[in-house]
Amino acid sequence: MSIELNVLYEDEELVVMKAPTDEELIELVYKFIRNKGRPVTWKELREAFSGIAGEDRLRKALSKLRQRGDIVELRGGRYATPDMPGVMEELEERRRKRMLREALSLEWSMYGSSRRRLAYTTTV
Numbered sequence: 159m160s161i162e163l164n165v166l167y168e169d170e171e172l173v174v175m176k177a178p179t180d181e182e183l184i185e186l187v188y189k190f191i192r193n194k195g196r197p198v199t200w201k202e203l204r205e206a207f208s209g210i211a212g213e214d215r216l217r218k219a220l221s222k223l224r225q226r227g228d229i230v231e232l233r234g235g236r237y238a239t240p241d242m243p244g245v246m247e248e249l250e251e252r253r254r255k256r257m258l259r260e261a262l263s264l265e266w267s268m269y270g271s272s273r274r275r276l277a278y279t280t281t282v
Contacts, residue, residue: 161190
């Protein structure tokens with residue numbers, strides 16, 4: 159998949175393209191992920207945008223897209239649009255697991271503190 163950039167000069171041996179601005183890079187990254195039609199890894203993004211944008215600019219573009227809600231980060235450092243197949247299910251599963259961890263943590267912290275109080279009062 160080729161990334162569309164403005165060509166400034168072209169001959170038989172050389173093609174000079176204009177580097178994208180930050181806003182253009184954000185849109186290019188979004189279009190790249192959407193056109194893949196499946197979640198993409200950081201490695202895929204880095205390879206696709208090597209020579210176009212450095213890793214820092216690429217990370218900033220991903221961060222901006224996540225803040226806007228255009229993409230989500232999945233397990234394994236994969237990035238996808240929310241409307242891709244299976245993405246919402248994975249996000250829902252992540253939310254359920256987080257809620258379960260928080261509930262268990264709260265339950266165990268309550269159990270642990272009452273047990274310590276009980277042990278303290280019986281030894282005094």
